[in-house]
Amino acid sequence: MDATAPLPALRTGAAIGGRVRSGRRVADRVLRTGCLLATLLGALVLGSILLMLIVEGLKGFTPLLFTEPTPGPGSVGGGIANAILGSLVMTLIGIVIATPIGVMAGTFLAEYGRTSKVAGVIRFLNDILLSAPSILIGLFVYTLMVRPMGTYSGWAGAVALAIIATPVIVRTTEDMMRLVPGTLREAGAALGAPASTVIVSVTWRAASAGIVTGIILALARIAGETAPLLFTALNNNSWFNANLMGGVANLPVMIYQFALSPYPNWQQLAWAGALLITMTILALSVVARIVIKPQRAR
Amino acid sequence: MTALTERIALASPRTMLRKGPSKGLDSLFRTASFASAMVVLLVLAGILGSIIYGALPAFREFGFGFLTSSAWNIGTEQYGALVAVAGTVASAVLALAIGVPISLGIAVYLTQLCPGWARKPVGMTIELLAAVPSIIYGMWGLFIFAPLFARFVQIPVSNLVEGLPLVGTLFYARVPSGVGVLTAGIILAIMIVPFVASVARDMLDQIPTVLRESAYGIGCTTWEVVRHVLVPQASVSIIGAIMLGLGRALGETMAVTFVVGNANRLSASIFDPSSTIASRIANEFNEADGLQLSSLMALGCILFVITFIVLIIARFLTRRVKVA
Numbered sequence: 001m002d003a004t005a006p007l008p009a010l011r012t013g014a015a016i017g018g019r020v021r022s023g024r025r026v027a028d029r030v031l032r033t034g035c036l037l038a039t040l041l042g043a044l045v046l047g048s049i050l051l052m053l054i055v056e057g058l059k060g061f062t063p064l065l066f067t068e069p070t071p072g073p074g075s076v077g078g079g080i081a082n083a084i085l086g087s088l089v090m091t092l093i094g095i096v097i098a099t100p101i102g103v104m105a106g107t108f109l110a111e112y113g114r115t116s117k118v119a120g121v122i123r124f125l126n127d128i129l130l131s132a133p134s135i136l137i138g139l140f141v142y143t144l145m146v147r148p149m150g151t152y153s154g155w156a157g158a159v160a161l162a163i164i165a166t167p168v169i170v171r172t173t174e175d176m177m178r179l180v181p182g183t184l185r186e187a188g189a190a191l192g193a194p195a196s197t198v199i200v201s202v203t204w205r206a207a208s209a210g211i212v213t214g215i216i217l218a219l220a221r222i223a224g225e226t227a228p229l230l231f232t233a234l235n236n237n238s239w240f241n242a243n244l245m246g247g248v249a250n251l252p253v254m255i256y257q258f259a260l261s262p263y264p265n266w267q268q269l270a271w272a273g274a275l276l277i278t279m280t281i282l283a284l285s286v287v288a289r290i291v292i293k294p295q296r297a298r
Numbered sequence: 299m300t301a302l303t304e305r306i307a308l309a310s311p312r313t314m315l316r317k318g319p320s321k322g323l324d325s326l327f328r329t330a331s332f333a334s335a336m337v338v339l340l341v342l343a344g345i346l347g348s349i350i351y352g353a354l355p356a357f358r359e360f361g362f363g364f365l366t367s368s369a370w371n372i373g374t375e376q377y378g379a380l381v382a383v384a385g386t387v388a389s390a391v392l393a394l395a396i397g398v399p400i401s402l403g404i405a406v407y408l409t410q411l412c413p414g415w416a417r418k419p420v421g422m423t424i425e426l427l428a429a430v431p432s433i434i435y436g437m438w439g440l441f442i443f444a445p446l447f448a449r450f451v452q453i454p455v456s457n458l459v460e461g462l463p464l465v466g467t468l469f470y471a472r473v474p475s476g477v478g479v480l481t482a483g484i485i486l487a488i489m490i491v492p493f494v495a496s497v498a499r500d501m502l503d504q505i506p507t508v509l510r511e512s513a514y515g516i517g518c519t520t521w522e523v524v525r526h527v528l529v530p531q532a533s534v535s536i537i538g539a540i541m542l543g544l545g546r547a548l549g550e551t552m553a554v555t556f557v558v559g560n561a562n563r564l565s566a567s568i569f570d571p572s573s574t575i576a577s578r579i580a581n582e583f584n585e586a587d588g589l590q591l592s593s594l595m596a597l598g599c600i601l602f603v604i605t606f607i608v609l610i611i612a613r614f615l616t617r618r619v620k621v622a
Contacts (some may be wrong), residue, residue, distance in 0.1 A: 028519035035411055038403030039420060042495075045488055046427050049438050056441075104334035112328060113335065125342050129610045131542060133549020135576050136345055139583075139598050143348035163341055170338065196327035211435045226432025227551035227576070231583055252433055256552065259437055270437075278434050285429040289422065 010212035050278075057275025060268035065276075070237045073263040080273050082238070082249040085275075090154055090233060090250060094161030099215055102166045106173025106211075108186050113200055123174070130167040137163050138228035146232055153251065154244030157233025164225055165218035172214025176207040213288045225278055226252035251277050349602055352595030359589060364596060370562040370578075377593035379600055381562050385479060385572035386601070389554065390547040392568065393490055394481025397547075398540055400487070401494035406524055408495075409502040410510075421499070428492035436556030439485040444476030444557060447484075452476060452569055471569035475559070480568040482558040486550055490543035497539035497616065500534040538615025545609040549601060551576035575601040 064079045071078025105122070113119025137160055145156040180203050188198035204211070229250055235257060236247035251273050258270035309392075355375065356364060367378025398489045408421055452474040459465045471478070505528060513523045529536075559571020560581055583594050 024519050024522070028521040031406070031521040032411060034399075035403040035407035038400040039407045039412075039424075041400060042404055042427060042491060043420070043423050046423055048432075048442065049430060049434060052438055052442050053434070101334045101337050104331040105338055108331035108335040112331060119335075122338055124613060127336045127613050128606065129338060129342055131545050131609055132342075132345070133576060133601060133605055135549065135550065135551040135579055136349065136598055136602055139340075139352070139579070139595065140345040140348045142583075143352055144344065150355075167338065170335075174602075194324040196324045199327070220429055224433065226431070226433045227580060228581055234584065252431065252552075255433055255437070259440075260556075274434055274437060278430060279428055281431060282426055285426060286422075289425075295381060 008070070008112065053271070053278055055273045056271040060272040061275070065269075065272055070249065070258075070269065071265065072237070073261065073266060075265065078265070078269070080251070080254060080269055080276075082236070083251045083273060084252040084276070086154065086233070086236070087223070087251040089244070090158045090161060090229075090248065091219065093155075093158035094165055094222055095215065095219055097158065097162035098165035098169055098218060100215075101162075102169025102218070103173050103211060105166070106170045106177065106214075107204075108200060109170070109174040110177035113197070113201065120235040126167045126170050129163075130171060133227075134164055134225055135227040137199060138231045141228065142231040149245075151245060152232060152234040152247045154233050154248035157248060158244075160228035160232045161222040161225060164228060165222045168218040168221055169211075169214045172217065173207075173211050176210025176214065177203050179210070180206040204230075209291055212246040213291045216284055216291065220281045220288065224281050226256055229253050230256075232247050309455050346602060349410050349595055349599045351374075353592060353599040356589060356592040356596040357432045357599075360593075364593070365600075368564050372590055373523055375589050377590065377596075379597055380573075381564050381599055382575045382578050383484075383600060384564060384575050386548055386574040386576070386604075388479050388484040388568065388572070389486055389574055392480060392546055393486035393547040394540065394544055395487075396484060397543060398494065401491045401539075401543070402536070404491065404495040405498035405502055406528075407508030408499050410520060410524065410528075411601055421496075424492050424495055427488070428496070431552075432489065432550060433552040433556075434535045434555040435485055435489055438554060439481060439557040440477070443485070444481055446476075448474045448476030452478075454460065456569065457502050467566045468568060470567050472567075473571075475568070475571075477559040477571055478567075478569045479558065479572050481576070482554045483568075485557050486547045489550060489553060490547050493546060494539050494543040497542060498532070498536050499546065501535040501539065501616075502528055505531045535616050541608055541612030541615060545605050545612060548605045548608065549576055551580050 009127065062079075064077060066079060066081050068077065068079035069082040070080055105126070109119050109123055109126075113122065141156050141160040141163070145159060146152055149156070184202050184206060185198050188202040189195075193201075229252060233250055233253065234247040235253045236249045238249075255270045255273045255277070258266035258273075261267065261270075355573060360367065360377065364377070365379055365383070367376070368380040369376040369378045370381065371377070408417060408424075412420060448471075452471045455469050456471045456474060459469045500578060509527055509531065510523055513527045518526070554574050555577040558574055558577050560573055560577060561571040563570065565572065579594050579598055582590065586594055
């Protein structure tokens with residue numbers, strides 16, 4: 001074979017672009033441009049949403065938001081303090097219920113169940129619960145709590161949020177505990193520690209950053225959930241009531257009702273609430289990603 | 299003296315022996331973790347059970363006719379699921395048709411084309427899209443997107459196709475208000491993009507680099523690498539990711555409630571307002587009782603069955619890769 005012969009042909013071919021069939025190159029260009037455009041579109045939408053929230057939300061952003069309860073339709077002033085407080089309380093109760101259940105269930109899947117059939121089934125169902133429509137969870141809690149108790153309540157709202165948060169925590173806890181090397185557990189067991197001690201003081205400790213991340217992600221997920229609160233906590237335009245019975249004001253349902261109302265002052269409050277809740281959730285998501293970093297590096 | 303030494307000799311092995319770990323606490327821990335895992339199972343069973351229980355009166359009243367009837371009349375107590383089911387399926391299918399190409403484009407961009415320094419920020423941007431609450435998408439859709447959509451798409455397109463067969467019905471807006479099935483589909487598409495894109499990205503990342511490199515090595519273009527190496531390798535799990543997106547699109551409530559128009563009308567045009575199962579439940583549940591409440595529960599039951607079939611298929615398809 002002659003090594004020098006094809007060289008001139010290659011050069012001239014490359015010069016006029018004939019070595020690569022033009023169709024191939026066009027297809028390649030189309031793909032590259034298409035992919036870039038798709039990514040830009042995603043960034044554009046996020047930018048547009050943030051811009052809308054900041055522009056509309058800042059108009060009504062006053063300190064009164066945090067001190068006054070929601071006003072009547074068409075009146076002047078008022079804030080969303082009751083909704084903020086109600087959302088905080090229900091989200092926190094939700095997380096407080098979901099965290100022990102989620103962490104323990106994740107522990108079972110990662111440590112005890114492992115490859116057993118029961119664990120397989122629960123893992124599968126948990127993944128399904130993870131993406132189940134949240135409105136169905138609202139219907140479930142309505143039947144379970146609101147109807148027997150005869151009234152909407154903050155407790156029902158908190159339970160609905162807990163049901164949404166649990167699968168998120170189960171999933172991340174299991175994933176993070178599986179990353180802990182088996183040799184660490186063996187070392188613990190070799191010292192004579194029973195399984196529970198090994199889990200608590202070795203595996204949990206090693207996976208703690210990841211588990212915390214899961215809890216923060218669950219918090220971010222339930223902070224903005226609206227659908228399950230519609231039939232459980234509903235809303236309430238008066239001051240926050242500590243016994244959590246009856247409708248409890250909360251940001252998402254407040255935003256939903258006020259944004260679709262015909263009253264400008266309510267719409268303004270909805271925008272302010274939307275800005276507040278989105279920024280909180282985005283901040284939580286960013287924090288969760290920062291927390292998870294050292295875990296991945298290990 | 300001897301008695302004393304004997305006693306010491308007797309006592310010492312007992313003190314030497316370390317106190318065994320308490321069995322009770324250990325098994326309690328195990329039981330607690332098992333019980334927590336069972337809670338997941340119970341909740342899922344509870345959701346199914348409570349919805350079926352609530353839906354029984356409606357199913358008893360209307361039977362299978364519930365699925366095929368398009369009536370939704372509170373005055374005469376006639377209820378049927380057809381409009382809501384059609385709206386749900388139509389908006390979800392539109393969402394996939396629009397969202398899947400974009401998601402795959404993003405996944406390919408992030409894994410193949412993106413320069414190294416931009417990967418993290420771009421990936422983060424897409425992931426943050428997933429964190430935005432659905433009600434915010436609803437507001438964005440209704441107040442920002444719908445007016446633009448009415449002005450620049452609905453009105454020109456309606457004028458263009460008016461009177462034409464087929465497209466004249468499919469793309470004709472009687473009232474170009476910007477809300478409707480297609481708007482819902484577009485908003486849903488934006489909402490499922492980050493999910494499908496991030497799952498697809500994980501799948502593409504798991505393909506051994508050596509496969510990709512050998513394809514480039516024999517002179518393939520990026521398009522050919524994607525088409526002939528990446529897609530065949532990841533196709534099953536990408537279909538799983540798409541199904542996962544479909545599951546989300548079917549059950550999404552708040553965003554759709556804002557932009558779907560909430561009309562009980564069976565229309566051939568995708569510009570016309572309609573309802574989805576979730577939007578109808580969100581709109582009417584609080585004021586409903588009796589047969590209407592039960593019919594809404596029955597709608598929920600149908601939604602449960604549809605989404606769970608989709609999600610089960612999705613999880614089976616993505617399972618193997620996800621666990622790794």
